[in-house]
Amino acid sequence: MFEYVLTFLIFFIWWIVYYRAKKTCLPQPKEHLLKHLNKLRFWLWPAMIMTGLKFAAGAVLWNADWAFVEDKAFIQWPLYALSISAVFFFSLPVLTSRKLSELHAKLNDGSNGYLNNRILVASFSAAFYAAACSCLYMLFLSQSPLRFSSFITIWIAFGILMGTAWVSRRRQFKELQHSLNMDHRVTYKQRLIRFSWKCLLVIAITSIMVSAGLISSRLPDRMSMMDHGRHDSSGSPGNHSHHGSHAEASSISAENIESISVASLRGPQTLKPDRTFELSAQKKLLTMPSGETEEVWAFNGLVPGPELRIQEGELVEVTLVNIDVEDGVTIHWHGINVPNGEDGVAGLTQNAVMPGEQHIYRFIAEQTGTYWYHSHQQSSVQVAKGLYGTLVIEPDDATVLEDVDLTVMAHPKGTSNGTTITLGATGKLQRQTVKPGKTVRLRLINAHNMPKMFYLSGASFKVTSIDGVDLNGPEWIQNQKMLLAAGGRYDISFAMPDHAVSLTHSADAINERSEAIVIAGNDRDQPLPGREGPVFNPAKYGTPSSVPFDADTVYDRNFTLVLDNRVGFYNGMMTNVQTINGYVFPNTPSLMVREGDIVKMKFVNRGFMDHPMHLHGHHILVLKRNGEPVEGSPWWTDTLNVAPGETYEAAFEADNPGLWMDHCHNLDHAAAGMSMHLMYEGVYTPYEIGSATVNKHE
Incomplete structure (x- = not known):
């Protein structure tokens, strides 16, 4: 800056x-x-x-x-x-x-x-x-x-x-x-005439350039998500010892790979589900905490939508019904590595569900942890309107559960669904009663477009998981503020002391109208103001353990994603475009991989805004932050916040075939061009996006 x-x-x-x-x-x-x-x-x-x-x-x-x-x-x-x-x-x-x-x-x-x-x-x-x-x-x-x-x-x-x-x-x-x-x-008159001619010339040239930019930047009325940008392979697959049988598979040419549609990459369709839900998307007038009435788009009439709790290993069936949202809706399972056809991206893995229609999602809950769901049809608009909710996958081993398990979502509406605790502009202090000595788990979810700071004051705590993945050997910490990426999740655990504990977005003193949650043994105790401490650093937290790849691994693919912003034209408007490698969607590169590839990605943020990069269908292992190796617990994430001036190196295995979005989860940035795709060889989509289809551009 x-x-x-x-x-x-x-x-x-x-x-x-x-x-x-x-x-x-x-x-x-x-x-x-x-x-x-x-x-x-x-x-x-x-x-x-x-x-x-x-x-x-x-x-x-x-x-x-x-x-x-x-x-x-x-x-x-x-x-x-x-x-x-x-x-x-x-x-x-x-x-x-x-x-x-x-x-x-x-x-x-x-x-x-x-x-x-x-x-x-x-x-x-x-x-x-x-x-x-x-x-x-x-x-x-x-x-x-x-x-x-x-x-x-x-x-x-x-x-x-x-x-x-x-x-x-x-x-x-x-x-x-x-x-x-x-x-x-x-004379003065002669100088004025010359100056006027110069101004007219500048105005004419500028008008021509702006008009040309506005017209040429308009997105196509109809296009396939596969037909954009440059297909970047960044290194051909090779015979690497760490792959085992993949060495033989790598020698197969791309032309010999059998094509498969994302529509066939679905969860089990014939088995009886262990858990079923129905989510109805509809418009509703809702009274905000401020007392004003606002039209929201809600799942089952709630913002956030109903909290979905399931158990590890269960086959889940969710029926999405669109009652009256004219633009169409979908459901994306943020952070859950579902089969590609269940990912819920309009125009890529399905068509948007229009009013009067329904769509059934099926997947096996193979992960555990804290997640959330939201519409992925023009998500910058629909998430802002209220189409999102929380999802928790509990481990099948019930002995590891805390005594009290609370989901806390920070979101801009400030409303509540009666189950999930809202941390935001609720207009009043949120209270939870917990007896001293009980163990407490707080599942923190950030549904804002920007990173949010969380302060837990009054107790030592552990950060037990990041983006649904448990950390190894988490340590007790105190007075450390937690910066949570847009779309990211932290699980924290603590033992309830005999005095009040607070969770806030700042270290200010708390009153009855604060944007805060107070946890105490009764409904009267007030916590002491929090103390400013260092920002929690996941790269140096916990105990190291074995990882499937590291700095010495020979990678099949190496991609560098340079994130930036500039003034430009996008879809017929002049705006602050958000770029990847100098391009905006649909000219951003597509990252080409083959199933079994070990892929390394480098993120460089040249701009002056945070970019929480979210890769669908995969978790990535962070290797380095600003050139320094991760020293603590293995840090797996699905939403990596890359702040201005920061660099990250991360890696993952291409083990979930499909066509996957990789975009900034500041959804306004995705809508301004910061969106691309991870594409597996041999996979195609029959769906299209554009104003001439039911699927809208981000």
């Missing part, structure tokens, strides 16, 4: 320098000329120093990862270096030369003078235009890997600006000489 802001400050300061340099070339009284020269010298040094800071900041970023500076090294740095060199060689000698002193001596008080030196202005204009091109690049073209088209566009633009400036200054100097010789000056 510092380097980003610095780029715009450099542009502003070099504009001042350029402006002052132009002023010295106009006939004016001696005192005015000296004033402009002094101000030119004054602003020149901050401009030079800040440009030097730009290079220093780039060096720091380079040390973190090459992806942070790749485009800067080929575009911004050469632009600055070229222009600064011109200032050193051509402008500084003039500003400190004996001729300039002689000019001062010749000018009498009240006489006119000016610097007749186009080179002086040209070098400052080069620095200004270099700063301008750097800003334009960062705003509209920022990307990694760098594309040649962007590289050549910026350098051509810089050349055109410099050529135009040189011709313009040459004409102005000729007019100036002519006016001095003929005692004739360009």
Whole structure:
């Protein structure tokens, strides 16, 4: 962020320098000329120093990862270096030369003078235009890997600006000489006409470019999710000893792999289910905690939807009924590695369920832990409207359960379903009564688009699982705040003390209207305010244990995903687009794998917003965070929050064939282009998305 802001400050300061340099070339009284020269010298040094800071900041970023500076090294740095060199060689000698002193001596008080030196202005204009091109690049073209088209566009633009400036200054100097010789000056009216023509030209060019961008960015009316972007294999499958029988399978060519539809990758269809649920999606007027009435879209009339509790190993059947949601709905089982055909992504694994229709999901609960479900038809809209709920899979070994098991969902509505505890703008303090000595498990779920901080005050606790996967050897900690990714889950456990315990989003004092949950032996006790402590770090928590792959593993596929943001056009709108490797959906790359591949992924966040990356159908093992290996318990996750400036390396086994979404779970970011797919060879989808279908773009 510092380097980003610095780029715009450099542009502003070099504009001042350029402006002052132009002023010295106009006939004016001696005192005015000296004033402009002094101000030119004054602003020149901050401009030079800040440009030097730009290079220093780039060096720091380079040390973190090459992806942070790749485009800067080929575009911004050469632009600055070229222009600064011109200032050193051509402008500084003039500003400190004996001729300039002689000019001062010749000018009498009240006489006119000016610097007749186009080179002086040209070098400052080069620095200004270099700063301008750097800003334009960062705003509209920022990307990694760098594309040649962007590289050549910026350098051509810089050349055109410099050529135009040189011709313009040459004409102005000729007019100036002519006016001095003929005692004739360009009138104010003439200057105004010229300025107006320039403005009209800029407006015309800008209008054409904006119109072209808006039109070309519109998403297709109908398209297959398979037909987008570049199919990135990033390394061909090979004969690696850690695969065993996969070595032979890897030698089979992609053409010989039998094609299979996602529609056939379903859960058991003929067996009798152990647990059945029906979820009805409908519109409803709901009274918010503020007292206002709001239309929500709800499952079974509740926001969150009903809490689903099932046991490990059970065959689950969920019937989704759409009563009156015109846009259609689906259900995605967030974090549960269901068969691909049960994943609930409209246009990829099924058609959206339209009003009056129903769809049956079936899967075996092979995992345990805390999960949630939500609609994946235009999820940025439908989740915000209320189509989400919690899901808990309890282990079949009941001896490991705590005495008290509570699910806590942080979500923006502040409403409750009567079972799940809401942590948010409920308008009143939430209370739970638990006797001292009892063991308590809190299942924390973040249904917001942004990371949320959780404070547990009044008791030591353990973080027992992340995203449904138990940690090895969790340790007792206290006063550590937990930053939970959007879509992520933490399970924490503690023994109930003889005083009140609180769970909040801040360490502020608690009153009866706080956004907090108080757990106590009665309904009166108030906890003490929480204390600010360090942020819980999963990479250094728990006890190490064996993992299926690590830094020494030879991986079949290696993918790098560079996350960024810039101003651009998306689906007919000008917005802050969210990019992966410089592209937005549907031009983002598709990650191609083969069943059995061991895949390594590297995430680099070049932007200034958090990106909780969520891969459907798989859990990934975090290997490194900011270049440092994970030292504690194996850290498995399905929603990895990549903060600005952070890098992660993670790995997984491609063991769940299908076509899977991989997207930012800030759902507004997914809707602005930060979405892609993991595609298994030989798998196809018969479904399509677009305005001409029932399936909507994210």
